[in-house]
Amino acid sequence: MSVEVRLPTLLRPAADGRAVVTATGGTVGELLADLQRSYPAIQGQLLGDDGSLHRFVNVYLNDDDVRYLERLETKVSEGDTVSILPAVAGGAA
């Protein structure tokens, strides 16, 4: 199925400047893989070599961080929105 994916500003140049794209898949992982196939410049920005989600990226299914759902195995449904944002972290350490 086709689901809307909202991209952070940093990834938009890799997707022809688009803020919102559509990707196909039944899970968040399948959507991200499809996104990387459609926009190869995104390759390496979201998933590590082992296929897991980079720790400096947050992916949401509607309002929920997928790390608190079933991560890349989280199922998506028609009408869902997937959003990608950078993880914002740092500190004095």
Place this chain on the structure above:
Amino acid sequence: MEAPSTALEEPGISFRREHLSRMAAHCLSCYPEEGCGLLVGDASTGEVREVHATENVAHSSQVYTVDPRAHLKIDRAAEETGMSVIGVFHSHTHTDPYPSPTDVRQAPDPNWHYVLVSLRHEVPSTRSYRIVDGSVREETVSLSAR
């Protein structure tokens, strides 16, 4: 006649006075943990229009992590009003307001402004930086008229 320069100076970042107070107050309220939040405004001018204090979900005096769900909510609301998240602020509880190696390594976006609020001394001090490809450059902090 000399041609006018077309070079544009980077605008730095501008706040309303109440924004600076709000950031300092939030950071003090989080002490001894680091406080953090997001800055919403006009990316082209560096003008901050809204300061959003967020939970530091790391709950640490050494590191911070902006609550991811709050980030999503703030990002959506900003886009709906034609603005964007243009930066982040956080406190250093016992060190000067200069980005640490952790801040530099984890800086999420080279277009953002990185604001540090130091609580090292009795009066909080605020500085802002750009972090691009691991390189740190301090920028001007000014007060906006409105």
